[in-house]
Structures are given as C-alpha cells and as structure tokens.
Amino acid sequence: MEPKFWAAFCEGVGREELIVEQFAPPGSPAHRQLEMVFAARTRAEWSRFASEVDCCLEPVLEVDEALASELARERGMVVELEQPGVDGPVRALSCPVRLSRTPAEPRRLPAPGLGADTRAILGSVYTVEEVEELISSGAAKAADWEPTAPSSTADAARAS
Structure with a gap:
C-alpha cells in the first residue's frame, strides 16, 4: 500500500x-x-x-460475488459456453490478459463430457482390467458405460 x-x-x-x-x-x-x-x-x-476514507481499501469478495461484480462484467471475465451433457450454457472464466495488438481469442471449445477421457487417464496408471473394475464398481464413470443387471450375489451387494 x-x-x-x-x-x-x-x-x-x-x-x-x-x-x-x-x-x-x-x-x-x-x-x-x-x-x-x-x-x-x-x-x-x-x-x-x-x-x-481514501485509503485504497476494498473488501475480499467470495468467488460468486467477484464473478458477478461490475468489474468482472466490464472486463468480460465470465463467458458462457455450451457443454455437452449439460442443459443450458456453462459459465467459465475468460482469459484475464488484455493485449491491444495481440488480443487473446482462445477457442471456446467445451470441456470433454463427463467420463469421456476416463479410460485414457486411468489407463496411464492402472491395467485395463483394473480400469474396467473401477468403472463397473461405480468408483469411476465412463461416458460409454451402461450398468447391467448384477450377475452374482457379490455384484448385487456392490450395486446396492
């Protein structure tokens, strides 16, 4: 100060x-x-x-307050993006850097859908069998996985 x-x-x-x-x-x-x-x-x-009192003092805002502030609106700090699997637009932070000669224009691509990259990410650490067990047990979600009826007593207990 x-x-x-x-x-x-x-x-x-x-x-x-x-x-x-x-x-x-x-x-x-x-x-x-x-x-x-x-x-x-x-x-x-x-x-x-x-x-x-002119002392350069401002309150510390909660995240939702900061994003809804006049300053955030004026600077275009919050953008709305379409997100697969979500009804309506999703609010996200825009690029905070503002350059006059080389303005940031990041591509507005949506994030991957829920579970879209599960196998690839978990597969970098676990075996294929372990990944499939995590998905079938419900510990992880894969976009293409559909639960099936339990085939054994153990599966039935795990599903409940």
Whole structure:
C-alpha cells in the first residue's frame, strides 16, 4: 500500500501510531494490532469505511460475488459456453490478459463430457482390467458405460 493510503487508513481507524509500522513483518506486535483492528468490524462496516476514507481499501469478495461484480462484467471475465451433457450454457472464466495488438481469442471449445477421457487417464496408471473394475464398481464413470443387471450375489451387494 502506498504510504499516503497507509497513513489515511491508520488515521481513519484512529491508530496514527501504526503509521511508522507500515512494513512491520507478520507476527510482529504491530501486525497483531492490525489483526485486532480488522477483526473489530464487519465487511459491511469496512466497506462503509472505505467509501469515506481514501485509503485504497476494498473488501475480499467470495468467488460468486467477484464473478458477478461490475468489474468482472466490464472486463468480460465470465463467458458462457455450451457443454455437452449439460442443459443450458456453462459459465467459465475468460482469459484475464488484455493485449491491444495481440488480443487473446482462445477457442471456446467445451470441456470433454463427463467420463469421456476416463479410460485414457486411468489407463496411464492402472491395467485395463483394473480400469474396467473401477468403472463397473461405480468408483469411476465412463461416458460409454451402461450398468447391467448384477450377475452374482457379490455384484448385487456392490450395486446396492
């Protein structure tokens, strides 16, 4: 934080003595005092504080709040893609890099359908028999696998 904003913050919270402690390391007495200052207010109270005091302070948003924010909308940070096997579009993050001469235009290809690559991925670690057992037991999902009626008592118990 720039010194002018740090000073404004410290003055705004009535802790001017912390101005000289701007670069105190984590775990220091000054750092612990700041933890108490922040813990004393809710996020809503800090938002009001930031609107009144020019100290370059913004709330930490939850992921859904950040993605729904005006800034994310203005920057086109969220795109909608068609996804096989899903009804309606899926929201995904766009490329955050914005270059004027070489703008990022990634191809908007959907992710593979659920289970589309299961055999290939598991097959890099397990034998074919082990992969098929994982799929038939329900521990893994393959796009082309259809459950069949249990053929034995053990299969029936596993299916329930």
